[in-house]
């Protein structure tokens with residue numbers, strides 16, 4: 001069972017705060033989220049996880065596809081150490097972690113995919129365009145860049161995420177991009193954008209309450225964009 005795999009990964013962390021965060025995060029995002037992101041990742045080749053945190057997602061995506069090699073990068077050295085420790089404990093060998101700034105990422109077409117899960121809102125707004133340009137250069141022709149982030153609306157979801165961000169890292173700056181602005185920026189940089197609206201925990205609650213129409217209109221905070229190098233990659 002793939003969800004058993006994520007539970008194994010969570011149990012590989014010693015820190016109870018990290019485990020609680022992972023439970024909360026996975027409780028909100030769930031297996032469906034992992035599958036929705038995962039369907040775009042190539043089964044082989046190098047994949048970049050920028051802002052990988054403790055490695056929850058990179059460990060998962062590496063463990064379900066042994067032919068894939070996931071490279072995790074994060075500013076926070078303590079989180080990188082935890083990710084390495086969990087990888088060793090789980091004997092997951094097709095993953096590597098490095099402490100560093102995503103804005104310094106370099107390469108020339110060697111990566112088969114890259115993803116950024118809830119990191120764009122932590123990057124200073126003026127640095128996002130140069131970062132995306134560098135990423136465009138790192139990716140192989142047609143390779144996807146997946147961005148999942150929090151939309152600026154609705155406000156209550158933004159505040160919920162803001163509270164979570166503050167609890168985990170009180171000093172981190174945050175800027176939540178309106179989805180349309182980020183989409184326009186990706187296109188300017190040369191990505192072709194596919195917006196993938198995701199069902200999240202809140203939407204499920206909403207649907208149970210018969211708010212499908214409302215949720216459909218406001219489902220912007222858990223979105224995923226797929227960019228491929230303009231004119232060369234397949235549409236999704």
Ligand SMILES: C[S@@+](CC[C@H](N)C(=O)[O-])C[C@H]1O[C@@H](n2cnc3c(N)ncnc32)[C@H](O)[C@@H]1O
Pocket residue numbers: 025050051052053054056057073074075076079100101102103116117118119122123
């Ligand atoms: C909300 S956490 C998300 C972690 C992970 N992607 C996940 O979904 O569990 C944001 C992460 O981005 C990292 N981060 C923020 N700015 C960064 C940057 N410029 N370069 C690399 N990592 C960064 C933070 O240290 C933090 O671990």
